[in-house]
Amino acid sequence: MTSRNQNLPEPAVGNTFSSAVFPLETMDVPGGTETVLRGGRHLFPLLPTAFAGVRSIGVIGWGPQGRAQARNLRDSLAGTGIRVTVGLRPGSASAADARAHGFTEADGTLGDWLDVTAASDLVILLIADAALAAHHERVFAALKPGATIGLSHGFLLGHLRSLGGGFPGHAVIAVCPKGMGDSVRRLYEQGAEVNGAGINSSFAVHADPDGHAVDRALAWSVALGSPYTFRTTLGSEYLSDIVGERAILLGAVHGLVETLYQHHRIAGADPVTAYERSCESITGPLARIISRDGLRAVRDGLDPAGRDAFDRAYTAAYRPARDLVAEIYDEVADGTELRSVILAEARLTARPMTRIGGSPMWAAGAEVRARRAGRGTAVDPVTAGMFVATMTAQIDEFAERGHPWSEIVNESVIEAVDSLLPYMHARDIAHMVDNCSRTARLGARRWGPRFQAAYQQIALPAADAPADPALVAAFTAHPVHEALSAAAKLRPSVDIAVG
Amino acid sequence: MTSRNQNLPEPAVGNTFSSAVFPLETMDVPGGTETVLRGGRHLFPLLPTAFAGVRSIGVIGWGPQGRAQARNLRDSLAGTGIRVTVGLRPGSASAADARAHGFTEADGTLGDWLDVTAASDLVILLIADAALAAHHERVFAALKPGATIGLSHGFLLGHLRSLGGGFPGHAVIAVCPKGMGDSVRRLYEQGAEVNGAGINSSFAVHADPDGHAVDRALAWSVALGSPYTFRTTLGSEYLSDIVGERAILLGAVHGLVETLYQHHRIAGADPVTAYERSCESITGPLARIISRDGLRAVRDGLDPAGRDAFDRAYTAAYRPARDLVAEIYDEVADGTELRSVILAEARLTARPMTRIGGSPMWAAGAEVRARRAGRGTAVDPVTAGMFVATMTAQIDEFAERGHPWSEIVNESVIEAVDSLLPYMHARDIAHMVDNCSRTARLGARRWGPRFQAAYQQIALPAADAPADPALVAAFTAHPVHEALSAAAKLRPSVDIAVG
Numbered sequence: 001m002t003s004r005n006q007n008l009p010e011p012a013v014g015n016t017f018s019s020a021v022f023p024l025e026t027m028d029v030p031g032g033t034e035t036v037l038r039g040g041r042h043l044f045p046l047l048p049t050a051f052a053g054v055r056s057i058g059v060i061g062w063g064p065q066g067r068a069q070a071r072n073l074r075d076s077l078a079g080t081g082i083r084v085t086v087g088l089r090p091g092s093a094s095a096a097d098a099r100a101h102g103f104t105e106a107d108g109t110l111g112d113w114l115d116v117t118a119a120s121d122l123v124i125l126l127i128a129d130a131a132l133a134a135h136h137e138r139v140f141a142a143l144k145p146g147a148t149i150g151l152s153h154g155f156l157l158g159h160l161r162s163l164g165g166g167f168p169g170h171a172v173i174a175v176c177p178k179g180m181g182d183s184v185r186r187l188y189e190q191g192a193e194v195n196g197a198g199i200n201s202s203f204a205v206h207a208d209p210d211g212h213a214v215d216r217a218l219a220w221s222v223a224l225g226s227p228y229t230f231r232t233t234l235g236s237e238y239l240s241d242i243v244g245e246r247a248i249l250l251g252a253v254h255g256l257v258e259t260l261y262q263h264h265r266i267a268g269a270d271p272v273t274a275y276e277r278s279c280e281s282i283t284g285p286l287a288r289i290i291s292r293d294g295l296r297a298v299r300d301g302l303d304p305a306g307r308d309a310f311d312r313a314y315t316a317a318y319r320p321a322r323d324l325v326a327e328i329y330d331e332v333a334d335g336t337e338l339r340s341v342i343l344a345e346a347r348l349t350a351r352p353m354t355r356i357g358g359s360p361m362w363a364a365g366a367e368v369r370a371r372r373a374g375r376g377t378a379v380d381p382v383t384a385g386m387f388v389a390t391m392t393a394q395i396d397e398f399a400e401r402g403h404p405w406s407e408i409v410n411e412s413v414i415e416a417v418d419s420l421l422p423y424m425h426a427r428d429i430a431h432m433v434d435n436c437s438r439t440a441r442l443g444a445r446r447w448g449p450r451f452q453a454a455y456q457q458i459a460l461p462a463a464d465a466p467a468d469p470a471l472v473a474a475f476t477a478h479p480v481h482e483a484l485s486a487a488a489k490l491r492p493s494v495d496i497a498v499g
Numbered sequence: 500m501t502s503r504n505q506n507l508p509e510p511a512v513g514n515t516f517s518s519a520v521f522p523l524e525t526m527d528v529p530g531g532t533e534t535v536l537r538g539g540r541h542l543f544p545l546l547p548t549a550f551a552g553v554r555s556i557g558v559i560g561w562g563p564q565g566r567a568q569a570r571n572l573r574d575s576l577a578g579t580g581i582r583v584t585v586g587l588r589p590g591s592a593s594a595a596d597a598r599a600h601g602f603t604e605a606d607g608t609l610g611d612w613l614d615v616t617a618a619s620d621l622v623i624l625l626i627a628d629a630a631l632a633a634h635h636e637r638v639f640a641a642l643k644p645g646a647t648i649g650l651s652h653g654f655l656l657g658h659l660r661s662l663g664g665g666f667p668g669h670a671v672i673a674v675c676p677k678g679m680g681d682s683v684r685r686l687y688e689q690g691a692e693v694n695g696a697g698i699n700s701s702f703a704v705h706a707d708p709d710g711h712a713v714d715r716a717l718a719w720s721v722a723l724g725s726p727y728t729f730r731t732t733l734g735s736e737y738l739s740d741i742v743g744e745r746a747i748l749l750g751a752v753h754g755l756v757e758t759l760y761q762h763h764r765i766a767g768a769d770p771v772t773a774y775e776r777s778c779e780s781i782t783g784p785l786a787r788i789i790s791r792d793g794l795r796a797v798r799d800g801l802d803p804a805g806r807d808a809f810d811r812a813y814t815a816a817y818r819p820a821r822d823l824v825a826e827i828y829d830e831v832a833d834g835t836e837l838r839s840v841i842l843a844e845a846r847l848t849a850r851p852m853t854r855i856g857g858s859p860m861w862a863a864g865a866e867v868r869a870r871r872a873g874r875g876t877a878v879d880p881v882t883a884g885m886f887v888a889t890m891t892a893q894i895d896e897f898a899e900r901g902h903p904w905s906e907i908v909n910e911s912v913i914e915a916v917d918s919l920l921p922y923m924h925a926r927d928i929a930h931m932v933d934n935c936s937r938t939a940r941l942g943a944r945r946w947g948p949r950f951q952a953a954y955q956q957i958a959l960p961a962a963d964a965p966a967d968p969a970l971v972a973a974f975t976a977h978p979v980h981e982a983l984s985a986a987a988k989l990r991p992s993v994d995i996a997v998g
């Protein structure tokens with residue numbers, strides 16, 4: 001069997017890098033170390049040096065990432081003379097919102113996407129994946145000599161390789177925040193009070209004709225407010241990003257709560273109780289415990305009966321979850337998943353995507369949220385066991401495929417508990433899935449139901465059986481705990497709740 | 500957007516053909532006619548003429564199709580001097596069963612697959628898809644000059660095209676029974692009492708170097724006991740076969756009953772009642788009504804309140820079901836689906852397929868079956884509306900893609916109600932999915948959960964709204980009713996129940 005994407009780099013990358021500008025640190029990870037840059041506002045004075053040669057940054061697109069990154073970059077670069085301009089496609093519905101946030105045609109910080117591209121030294125492409133797939137050649141053609149292409153995920157690389165094409169001769173760098181645009185902005189703002197607050201980012205240097213790409217990428221990441229920045233490749237980023245959102249970040253968590261909600265309803269629970277034991281338990285206390293104290297703390301915090309239920313649920317869910325993560329990984333690595341997204345995009349005109357927020361469980365969410373004040377939701381041990389098993393399955397699959405530990409813990413744990421789950425807690429999971437990027441929405445719709453069926457048909461019926469001591473021991477002694485603890489030291493503790 | 504399988508033929512085929520041996524008939528279908536061959540034992544005396552040049556038929560493989568086809572061919576050709584031999588791979592676990600059915604090394608009717616291939620004038624390849632994908636080159640190399648390759652579905656064509664390869668210079672024909680191997684044998688045996696009983700088949704001529712391929716294919720089909728045989732292409736067969744089993748034949752029906760069972764349980768029904776209103780209602784009365792009187796008879800047989808519930812369920816389910824059938828069709832036509840099957844096959848050694856039969860609903864099945872005697876299960880109108888909507892969605896998608904009407908009704912309706920649903924009624928749907936071909940199992944696992952989620956999250960919540968009169972009118976006036984009625988005239992009424 002051969003892969004269609006023969007050229008997709010192996011995820012394994014060298015974890016060390018050097019900077020002519022920023023002071024780097026070494027982070028201990030299982031089996032070795034990784035070089036990282038700890039961020040913070042005290043580094044802002046170094047930005048002009050690191051951005052040497054960049055006088056203008058064009059942010060193309062005003063989706064959640066574009067909106068957050070353009071604002072953070074502008075604020076971080078205030079007074080440096082480096083100008084941040086937003087570029088939008090003609091007739092874009094986002095123009096009014098960009099103006100409301102101070103990017104205006106009048107002062108030259110808002111313009112046509114191709115004009116802004118042509119005028120910028122660093123062009124950060126944050127338009128939708130489908131638009132990028134359709135129009136990247138026009139963008140490439142508009143670049144001025146010496147301009148750097150900036151990406152925030154690896155979709156375009158996957159797309160170009162599926163076409164057998166590549167990037168033009170420009171520098172290509174990526175800075176990939178491990179959280180939603182909304183979190184990238186919200187935690188950046190907290191950085192004014194708590195230096196270093198923000199969303200961690202990976203960076204990749206894909207093409208470096210002038211030798212300054214690493215510092216340019218690090219400067220971009222520092223200006224976004226990343227607590228720490230680690231190195232990856234665009235190929236590794238692509239794999240972990242697309243797999244992660246289909247698995248624990250969106251698809252699996254949606255499938256899990258749908259299954260558990262129905263399970264509790266069938267067992268006689270009223271809708272509010274069933275919602276609390278499934279969705280609320282994950283987005284509330286579980287996310288908080290993992291964010292604050294790591295994965296093992298979930299199990300450690302349970303009483304003996306709860307721990308037994310956790311262990312049985314963990315045992316029952318680990319294998320089917322791991323099977324699905326492996327399947328998703330194969331399909332993403334092979335290009336099959338991206339092909340499906342492109343086929344789906346072609347159908348959307350005739351067949352608009354339906355919402356998944358209509359299922360009965362979401363009706364209970366509003367009531368649960370309304371009565372939150374003054375009462376805490378307990379961790380449901382079965383819910384916790386299945387959720388943690390799925391998270392660990394993704395961690396293990398990424399580790400087996402050779403991803404760097406910073407990428408593993410950020411894409412499997414920190415992005416979930418610091419960015420997505422708090423947002424889901426404020427709205428709900430279906431709302432989140434129905435409102436994220438189309439590539440993520442399509443992926444969550446493809447794989448969420450697979451997780452749902454696996455939990456319902458395989459894991460739940462097996463959760464009555466005794467736990468597997470070997471699986472439980474592997475969890476309690478898992479190297480991820482060390483990696484999470486090392487990552488935790490690099491980010492300040494801030495309030496992650498979404499209002 | 501371009502398709503990877505540029506060469507996959509458009510499904511539209513000429514529906515007419517001529518035979519030098521068999522008397523053909525014309526069948527009225529919506530918008531025209533199709534040439535068909537009505538089968539029956541009175542045609543057996545013509546088989547030697549139609550099989551001119553074929554002295555030995557090798558049936559390679561002893562799965563459900565191999566077992567049925569080898570036996571039917573041997574019985575139909577008894578006394579003609581045309582010998583039917585079974586070929587198995589070394590160490591095949593099926594050898595004992597083949598011997599028990601009279602194919603033995605001693606009389607030369609059982610042998611090594613490559614030896615049997617080398618000795619046969621018609622080599623019917625009925626080994627598993629994955630084995631065919633892995634070993635077709637060895638089989639091709641073993642063929643004697645002038646031998647004809649026989650297939651019973653288009654998988655190998657899809658696989659060869661995904662590799663950029665093709666068939667060798669031999670004649671290539673296909674006869675594709677529209678039912679499980681078990682039904683192909685069981686209804687053939689009924690043909691001794693009711694002439695013409697059997698499972699309808701399509702045939703395709705993919706390569707015809709000596710000009711006798713049509714009659715050779717028709718003879719094969721008559722010898723299998725096909726009530727009527729219609730023409731298709733291997734490409735059209737591939738598309739409708741692989742899509743159909745992922746949709747109404749296996750995947751959708753599994754997803755539907757899981758959703759409805761949980762829905763009724765949440766509403767307070769006990770497990771047996773929930774099972775009866777979901778699974779039992781479909782595999783029992785719905786299958787019988789459609790088999791005997793067609794699709795419209797389901798709605799016509801309901802009282803006004805039931806008809807209203809049917810119409811609302813039909814309205815709620817049609818669109819999400821159609822969206823999914825369109826998605827499956829795109830993925831099969833593009834090659835993405837086959838690619839996923841091959842990736843999944845490569846994972847099976849390390850990650851064996853888990854069973855789906857462990858979900859709680861199947862535990863109720865045994866009790867439902869045990870108490871069947873003396874009581875009939877009523878048609879549940881919501882179940883009926885969603886099932887018929889999904890069947891009609893598949894019919895409409897196939898019609899829009901240009902499939903011949905015989906293929907549409909056989910692959911969407913007749914195979915379901917005459918072969919698969921009676922088998923599911925005797926066992927259960929999960930048992931059926933867990934025991935069919937790996938390509939079908941993998942497909943049902945990929946798409947069943949998608950249907951389940953669509954019914955649960957989109958269709959059921961919408962079924963409280965009023966029906967859409969235009970959708971209901973399109974159903975009652977649907978041209979499929981004419982096509983089903985024409986097909987019904989070509990097959991005798993027999994007992995389709997499985998003991």
